[in-house]
Every structure is written in C-alpha cells, then in structure tokens.
Amino acid sequence: MSNKKKLSPKQTTEIINELKLRFQNHINRHQNIEWEKVQNKLEINPEKLWSLNEMEKTGGEPDVVGYDKKTNEFIFYDCSPETPKERRSVCYDRKALDSRKEHKPKNSAIDMANTMGINILTEEEYKELQKLGNFDSKTSSWILTPKAIRDLGGALFADFRYNNVFIYHNGAESYYAVRGFRGSLRV
Template identity: 65%
Template structure:
C-alpha cells in the first residue's frame, strides 16, 4: 500500500478496496486474541456499508498503523479499530501536537501536527485510557513514543502528553505541544 487515494474524494479504487479488505482480514485472523468472539463477516459487512470509514482505515494502513479490531461497542454496534503496529506509525512521526503548536514555532517547523493529520484521516487520537487498553493486548512502543489526546487544562498551559512502554510499564510524560521528534508519532482509533 504505497499510493494514497485522492484526499479530496476519500474513495478507494476497486483494487485498493479489495487489497485493504484482504490485508485487514489476514491481520484479524492472525490476531484473534485481540478480538475474541468477534466474526470477520460482521466486521466486513460494516466496512462495506461505510466506504468513508474504509478510506480512513486505508489511511491508517498507508501511514504504517497496521489497524486491527480491538473491541465491539454493543450499545452502538460499532467495531473499534486501533493502530496496532509494534511502534508508533512511521508515516506519522516528527509532528507536533496541534495546529496552534505548529503555528507557534518560529523556526524548524514540522510539516504537520498530530491533530491535523488525524482529522484529515478521519480518525481520533487515542486517549491515555485507550492507550493503556491497547497495551493490554501486547507490548507496543518499546522504542518510540506516541502522542495521546491531551486534556484541555494541560493544553491550555502549552503542554501535551505522550506515552510509551518501558520496563514492562506504561509511562505518561509531558512536553511542550510544539515539540516534535523522529521517535514520536501518534496512534489513532476508528469506529465503524
């Protein structure tokens, strides 16, 4: 998956559509421990019915997120996908937290921000709680860190938070929202 669909159309070609479903199905079947009791046929039916969500899932995959189903919300009948790549997605690193932080940088601005990228992709940034849920499914971000959704009171003061896993423990840290590093990206979620 190297090419990106037209971001203005947010539609996949038939080939991209079929390739993505095949890839997501293989990952789903390989990692049944992440979604015990769920059936692929039901997930696929939801994806087929919501092509804009399929496009978002494609963008998650294209940027290195390796999305997989991690839960099912019985109240809304939605399947929940998280980025399940071993490290924070490669195509979403070296970005500051949000547009305000990006604009505040006087020199050496990154190309984009986490919040902007997630919005364009049609996904939500993982919260700290969701990040901790993800870590119950495996060991993620052992070398890289991931921005997580920052509470408004922290962001108002110029900060943002990120997480990683070290010493078999999930850590939450802080940085200026305008900081960016090659070793920090972000993980997203998508409800279908």
C-alpha cells in the same frame, strides 16, 4: 462523500484483504468477534474504509480491538509495534505548529488525524491497547491531551518501557523522530 475519500474497487479489495489477514493473525485482540460481521460493516461504510486505508498507508497496521454493543460499532486501533512510521516527527496540534518560528515539523498529530478521519488515542485507550501486546517499546505516541493541560502549553505522550506504560508531558510544539501518534476508528 468526495471522490478524494473514496477507494477504487481494487483498493477496497486490497485493504479488506489486508485487514482480514491481520484479523486472522491476531485473534487475541478480538476474541468473540466474527470477521464476516466486521467485513459487512466495512462494505457499507466506504468513508470508514478510506480512513482505515489511510491508517494502513501511514504504517498504523489497524486492527479490530473491540466491539461497542451500545452503538453497534467495531473499534479499530493502530496496532503497529512502534508508533506509525509515516506519522512521526510531528508536534501536537495546529496551535503548536503555528507557534514554532523555525525548524517547523511537516505537520501536527491532530491535523493529520482529522485529515485521516480518525481520533488520537486517549490515555485510557492507550492503556487498553497495551493489554493486547507491547507497543511503543522504542518510540512514543502523542495521546489526546486534556484542555486544561493544553491551555498551559503542554501535551501528553505515552510509551511502554520496563514492562510499564508511562504517560509523560512535553511542550506541544516539540517533535521528535521517534514520536508520532496512534489512532482509533469506530465502524
């Protein structure tokens, strides 16, 4: 692991404390999961802790939303009420970014997620997140787009309006001030 993707002892303590506080304040998201087990996994996976810190720094408010017994991994999603603020105004992927001739956004959702070491939520994951609360009631989030749709130039995004989750399509090169992306991470 490069030094660039390693937190200092102070940063490690800060992010663990932030995650613990959020965990305690939102027990409904992770019933039957013990914080001590989560913290132990975090402490032995510094590269994953770095990624969670990146999620936090960009406004994602990551929290534990599940546990996969088969892989022995805790699952984190961005749980900010609206799509993470520092990940907005981005198109879908590098191909879309490169296709824009003018007014290019600063980045793409897929590139940012890869740099952060996280995955963009799938449609199923996005719908699961919405069972834990109301997210994206004023914003929208890119979601992982099937290859067949992407090959035709499209990309999918989702939001929550009128007490329902909506899945939409747009040109992958489009970007809006209120559209970003949510990520997931397994630890």
